[in-house]
Amino acid sequence: MKKINTCTIEYSKITVDGNLVFESQSETFQEFAKEAYKSLDLSYPKFHKMDHLSKLAFLSAETILKDEDHSRTAIVFANRSSSLDTDFKYQESINSQDNFYPSPAVFVYTLPNICVGEISIKHKMQTENAFFVLDEFDENFLNNYAEQILQSGKADKVLCGWVELYQENYKAFVYLLTL
């Protein structure tokens, strides 16, 4: 298998194929994501409604998928904290009986695979997708899963990656694979 492109996002920096493409002085993920969105010139208003995990996954995917045709590109993502960042926020909205305000707009992000859906929508990718939760980043596992998708002929490329976020701790390492 060939790794065509890679993107790493951590510590308020975005690195694509080994080159630093964006760096921010902001201390929060929220600020960083907003600045990165501007810097990458994305003009996709839905971005602002996404939860943090989806923003992280989305930004990393944008740097790799660009405007090319991805109608045969599968997505295989994994992380450690599932959607716990948003789960925690949602739980706070229902903890108290006197202050019980569950929001559907927050609840929908309490699943880790929503970020895969967001990327699929942006790039019109009606393709194979899977989301795994693992104790630690396991590139071998992701590559094995991607490889069997490619060998079965169900896709020509696989956008693979680790998209981990809980509060201010985050890391995305996303890459594109072909046979």
Added chain:
Amino acid sequence: MRKEIYITDYSCVTPLGFNVDTNWKALLEGQSGVDLHKIIDNQDALYASMIDSEKLNEEFNRFFTQKDIPNFTRLEKMLLLSIKPLVEQHTISEDTAFILSTTKGNISLLKNQSELPEAVYLSKLAGKIADFFGFKTKPIVVSNACVSGVMAIAVAKNMIQAGKYKDAFVIAGDELSEFVISGFNSFQAIGSGPCKPYDKNRDGINIGEAAAAVYITSNPSQNEKFRFNVLGDSAINDANHISGPSRTGDGLYASIRNAMAEANVSSEQIDFISAHGTATLYNDEMEAIAFNRMELQNIPLNSMKGYYGHCLGASGLLESIISMESALHSTLLPSKNFEETGVTQPLNIIRENQSAEIKYILKTASGFGGCNAAVVLEKC
């Protein structure tokens, strides 16, 4: 040549019983786990399918002694009970995968916490169950919303075919929680009564809870009770909306098409469809469109949601087990609570228990994030 992959054993824990036989008997009698339950304090009671906690504890204490068990949560007890009979029958080796399908795991533990408890991490949940039975490989958690249970079968098949494992224990579980109930309720997606998949008067989901387990292998022994070949699978995204199903059924249609192509099985050959059928307006309509696009409208079909509610990450695996049980008993089960069609496309919805030879089963699911999944199973 590709390896053949077989399901040769399964088990489940539901409100209708703690093993497959009691579940099957209850289903034949038309029993349902769905009832009115008060799940959130100060909120109205809702219809949901709930396991009686006292009975669960009794059953658990029958099989697990106190010294085995430091503090298992309710969900962990369900999972341990579902996998135990399989672990007793099949050896765990260095090449045995452990795959857990769940959406929310121990999410109930998050209530009123200021820090994340370790046990809410899905990988910790998987690790706890895997370690208890001495699994040797790293646990894999599949968390793809409501298609997780179907996808977990596909993951086992694909990883064994790729030569990474020789066999796999696939388990699935989700429990009723304030978290999930309040969320679906905020979407106004919860039905006012027992859910009525595909019916004219359907108005939403009943949430349910269950655990299920299957054993999948490329090398079945000669004395297996049965074998189902996992012939094909696919999981295609709608790329349409994160919380609403596609109006054209694109993702489900493509998932079924790909799974049947891999299985080398045509629409006429499918004997039975175990569909998703949540009883929301849009989901059931979307499925009807997708099945018609695949020319599957005449194939007998049911949704199990009227019996078990929607068990989220467990539903796909549980419903696959019941569909295999249907095939073994040559009996199609009715789609409970269905009276009059409420989808715009024709479907052959099963109305009563009926005998039928079932060789090829199509199992489908769809969920939030635009995900869909399909598998084709063959009774050998």
